[in-house]
Each structure stands twice: as C-alpha cells, then as structure tokens.
Amino acid sequence: MTEKNSIVLSMKKIDKRFTGVHALKGVDFELRAGEIHALVGENGAGKSTLMKALTGIFPKDSGEIEYLGNIIDPLCPKDVLKIGIGIIHQELNMMDHLTVAQNIFIGRESVKTGGLFLDEVSQNKRTEELFSRLNMDIDPTELLGNLTVGKQQMVEIAKAVSHDLKILILDEPTAALTETEIHELFSIMKDLAGKGVGLIYISHRMDEINRITDRVTVLRDGEYVGTKNTLEVKKEEIIHMMVGRVIYEEPKASSNVSGDADIVLRVEGLNAGRMVRNVSFSLRKGEILGFAGLMGAGRTETARAIFGADRIESGRIWIKGEEVIIHSPMDAVSHGVGYLSEDRKRYGLATGLSVMDNAILASYDDYEHGLFLHAGRIAEITDEYVRKLNVKTPSLDQLLKNLSGGNQQKVVIAKWLIKNSDILIFDEPTRGIDVGAKSEIYTLMNELVKEGKSIIMISSELTEILRMSDRIAVMCEGRITGELSIEDASQEVIMKYATLRTRE
Numbered sequence: 001m002t003e004k005n006s007i008v009l010s011m012k013k014i015d016k017r018f019t020g021v022h023a024l025k026g027v028d029f030e031l032r033a034g035e036i037h038a039l040v041g042e043n044g045a046g047k048s049t050l051m052k053a054l055t056g057i058f059p060k061d062s063g064e065i066e067y068l069g070n071i072i073d074p075l076c077p078k079d080v081l082k083i084g085i086g087i088i089h090q091e092l093n094m095m096d097h098l099t100v101a102q103n104i105f106i107g108r109e110s111v112k113t114g115g116l117f118l119d120e121v122s123q124n125k126r127t128e129e130l131f132s133r134l135n136m137d138i139d140p141t142e143l144l145g146n147l148t149v150g151k152q153q154m155v156e157i158a159k160a161v162s163h164d165l166k167i168l169i170l171d172e173p174t175a176a177l178t179e180t181e182i183h184e185l186f187s188i189m190k191d192l193a194g195k196g197v198g199l200i201y202i203s204h205r206m207d208e209i210n211r212i213t214d215r216v217t218v219l220r221d222g223e224y225v226g227t228k229n230t231l232e233v234k235k236e237e238i239i240h241m242m243v244g245r246v247i248y249e250e251p252k253a254s255s256n257v258s259g260d261a262d263i264v265l266r267v268e269g270l271n272a273g274r275m276v277r278n279v280s281f282s283l284r285k286g287e288i289l290g291f292a293g294l295m296g297a298g299r300t301e302t303a304r305a306i307f308g309a310d311r312i313e314s315g316r317i318w319i320k321g322e323e324v325i326i327h328s329p330m331d332a333v334s335h336g337v338g339y340l341s342e343d344r345k346r347y348g349l350a351t352g353l354s355v356m357d358n359a360i361l362a363s364y365d366d367y368e369h370g371l372f373l374h375a376g377r378i379a380e381i382t383d384e385y386v387r388k389l390n391v392k393t394p395s396l397d398q399l400l401k402n403l404s405g406g407n408q409q410k411v412v413i414a415k416w417l418i419k420n421s422d423i424l425i426f427d428e429p430t431r432g433i434d435v436g437a438k439s440e441i442y443t444l445m446n447e448l449v450k451e452g453k454s455i456i457m458i459s460s461e462l463t464e465i466l467r468m469s470d471r472i473a474v475m476c477e478g479r480i481t482g483e484l485s486i487e488d489a490s491q492e493v494i495m496k497y498a499t500l501r502t503r504e
C-alpha cells in the first residue's frame with residue numbers, strides 16, 4: 001500500500017494540441033495518496049483533456065508523467081487500469097443492452113473451468129457483493145438501459161472501484177445524481193481516500209469542493225493557475241482564479257412581470273403517466289417561471305408532455321389564448337415551443353455533426369431557399385449565437401463531439417434561440433456549465449424575456465431558481481404542491497413543498 005500523503009502522481013509541463021486548439025499549455029498537476037483533489041476550471045479549460053492524457057485515451061504531445069516513482073507513457077486505458085489508474089468519464093460509457101453485472105465484468109468475464117461459458121451466476125454474485133460493500137441497492141441482473149442515468153453512473157463507479165486502484169478520477173460524476181446518490185458517492189470516495197487511494201474530482205458545483213476535497217487545482221484556458229488547500233481558500237477566490245473576475249450570485253428581489261401581462265401558455269389538468277398528475281399552471285409573457293423540486297418530482301415529464309415527446313392522457317393546453325392539440329415535438333415547435341432537454345446526449349444533440357448543423361437542426365425550414373439551404377444566412381446566424389453564448393470552438397465546422405461538455409450544452413441553447421421560439425422550456429440549463437458561462441446564460445435568459453419571450457426553467461439548484469424566477473412552481477411526486485411569488489420564496493419554503501407527499 002502507498003504511504004498516506006506520499007506523492008503518487010506528478011504530471012509536469014503537459015502539453016496537448018488539437019487542430020486549431022491548444023488545449024493544454026504546459027500544465028503541472030500533483031496528487032498525494034489518500035487525498036481528494038479537485039480539478040476545476042471553466043468549460044473548455046482542459047480538465048478532461050488532462051485526465052485523458054493521463055489515462056492514455058490520447059497521447060500528450062510533451063511533458064512528463066511520474067506515477068509511483070516511475071515515468072510512464074500511458075498508451076491505452078486498459079493498460080493504465082491494470083497499473084491502478086481508473087477513470088469515470090463525463091459521458092457515460094456503458095452498454096445499455098447488457099446487464100449490470102455484465103457491464104461491470106466486461107472484458108474480464110469470469111470463466112468457468114472448461115473455459116467456454118461465462119459464469120453468469122458467479123458474476124452476479126460478485127456484483128452483489130460489490131454493491132453491498134458499497135451500500136448500493138441495484139439488481140445485478142437488471143439491464144443497464146432500464147436504470148436511471150443516476151443509477152447507471154453508480155454502476156460505472158462500482159465498476160471502477162472493483163479494480164484495485166491507486167488513483168480514481170471522477171469527471172463530473174454528480175451532474176445526474178440525486179442528493180441521496182451524491183451522499184452515497186461521497187461516502188464511497190471518503191472510504192477510498194481513507195484506504196490511501198488518491199482521488200481526482202472534477203466538478204462545477206462549488207459547494208461540493210468544500211464538502212469533499214482536500215486540495216483544489218485550477219486550470220484556465222489550458223494553463224495551470226494554482227493549487228490551494230481547500231480549508232484555506234474561499235469559494236470566491238477559487239472562482240476568481242477560474243474566470244479572472246468576480247461573480248455575484250444575488251437572489252431576485254421581486255418579479256419583473258406585471259400581474260396583468262398576457263398569458264401565453266395555460267395548462268389545465270394535465271395527466272401523462274405516473275409522474276404527471278393533474279398539473280395546472282399558466283405562464284405569462286415575459287415571465288420566467290421556475291419549476292423546483294427534487295430529482296424525480298415529475299418536472300421533466302411535465303415538460304416532455306407539453307412538448308409532445310410523451311403521450312398526454314388527458315388535460316388541455318392553450319397557447320396565446322387558443323386551445324392546441326400537441327401530439328409530437330413537431331406540433332409543439334410549430335406552436336412556438338422549444339425544449340432544451342435535460343439529457344442532451346439522448347434528445348438534444350447529434351454529436352457526429354458540426355456545431356453549425358446542430359445549431360440549425362430545429363430551423364432547417366426557416367432557411368430553405370427553393371431547393372437549397374441558405375448557407376450564408378445559416379453561417380451568419382450560427383456565428384452570431386456562438387459569439388453571444390461564448391461557445392469555445394475553433395470553427396463552426398468543428399464536430400460537436402470535439403467540444404468540451406459545457407460547450408456542447410451551449411450549442412443546444414443556441415439551437416432553440418435560433419429557432420426563435422416564443423415559449424422556451426429550459427430543463428437544467430446550466431447543468432455542467434461553469435460559473436462564468438452560467439452568468440452568461442442568465443444574462444441571456446433575462447434578455448430573452450425582455451424581448452417578450454417566456455421561459456419555464458426547471459432547475460434542481462435552489463440558488464438558480466431564486467436568482468432567475470419571477471414565480472415558482474414546486475412539484476412533488478407528479479403534482480404541483482406549491483406556487484410561490486418570488487417575494488415569498490426561500491430555500492426553506494421551496495423545500496417544504498418539494499417534500500410535501502400527497503401519495504402513499
């Protein structure tokens with residue numbers, strides 16, 4: 001076992017260029033045994049790239065990696081795992097059509113004597129033992145695709161932990177986790193650290209840095225800015241190191257919308273599956289209506305029903321005073337509704353297409369020119385929004401999958417802005433987005449409502465709800481349990497309604 005506090009990893013002057021992007025500019029990074037070390041920085045700062053260079057996903061251009069006293073040159077993730085370095089990626093990396101246990105043992109299936117058959121029984125049993133050791137409640141025989149994204153993430157964590165690791169890297173693991181799951185994850189992390197494993201933790205949630213880490217290293221624009229002891233540094237100072245400026249996070253004092261502004265969307269008695277029960281609300285022109293609640297309260301399902309992505313069982317919807325029937329997203333879009341989905345990978349993005357193709361995806365019809373597309377105007381409008389949202393990309397033709405996670409999200413936002421929808425549903429719009437870009441998106445949302453658009457913002461971050469909303473609807477178990485004016489809202493009141501159970 002490595003001695004506690006001894007240096008397990010030292011990366012020196014790591015340099016990496018992609019076409020058109022200098023992603024890492026001589027970055028240094030050091031990790032000790034038994035510490036949890038946060039790696040932070042804005043979207044595109046180079047965090048994931050540094051970790052990918054360490055785990056051999058692609059080679060660094062130059063620099064040195066010293067691991068347990070030896071210089072290593074990581075060539076592929078499998079070899080790196082063998083020597084004790086595991087990574088949980090920002091994007092989930094598992095097979096939906098295999099069982100949980102199969103996913104965990106993929107590539108190292110336990111083989112029965114005789115050698116031909118995989119021993120499912122022992123594999124399931126070992127998975128069960130692993131889960132009980134980690135206090136996770138997941139069925140090893142369940143198909144992975146049937147689990148929530150949060151649970152899938154937990155499986156990926158269990159898989160990494162099932163190896164004998166000296167270093168575990170977690171690249172934004174909590175984005176899709178519920179509060180309970182985050183709690184479980186943190187106790188697993190602390191447990192590992194206690195056993196001498198060094199953990200590298202990437203997150204945009206500043207409160208987590210305080211809760212769990214010992215040291216923080218900040219990257220900015222591919223450069224190393226500095227390393228601090230978490231206990232000795234204030235949140236504001238870290239943010240300042242990340243973005244080079246001070247950012248204020250004040251709650252909204254009062255609503256910007258008058259009580260007699262036109263109602264642009266009215267929903268009455270909406271039912272759709274178990275998670276949308278008798279939902280009624282209205283949205284005014286120029287209003288930001290916050291949808292608060294715990295993960296799984298039915299907010300996304302409500303949004304999906306209104307957007308026509310899930311079947312509506314009963315209920316009525318009026319848009320700008322006229323009753324509408326919405327059977328499909330196409331119907332919703334034609335009525336001026338845009339939906340920025342929470343799970344961008346699955347519903348919002350075509351990562352194999354370029355930035356421009358993605359940005360224009362919802363608006364092809366608007367840019368048709370006889371048989372052709374109006375290429376000049378498409379480039380112009382994409383460029384305008386790429387600038388407005390400060391999307392970090394070398395060109396509009398860059399494939400989306402080559403952008404950093406947060407920058408991919410900005411492209412989805414651009415898509416709905418270009419479509420010029422009057423009613424925008426933003427589902428967790430700033431998840432995975434850094435503090436600097438967050439305030440850019442907030443500014444933009446405020447501009448949009450000033451122009452007369454209306455926004456439904458689903459968010460699990462109470463500070464975000466309190467900072468942006470004019471009015472707040474709180475959901476619990478598929479129902480709206482409270483409606484609050486921003487003047488009456490506080491974290492406590494919201495939490496009270498968010499946990500107001502009406503069902504057995």
Ligand SMILES: Nc1ncnc2c1ncn2[C@@H]1O[C@H](COP(=O)(O)OP(=O)(O)OP(=O)(O)O)[C@@H](O)[C@H]1O
Pocket residue numbers: 018019021023041042043044045046047048049050090392393401402403404405406407432434
């Ligand atoms: N495979 C690739 N090809 C081209 N450019 C890339 C590739 N991977 C990353 N980049 C670029 O390198 C830069 C750093 O990206 P990286 O993914 O490391 O950022 P990050 O700090 O992890 O950001 P985020 O918080 O958004 O995940 C970005 O400008 C990104 O577009």
Ligand SMILES: [Mg+2]
Pocket residue numbers: 047048049090171404405
């Ligand atoms: Mg990243």
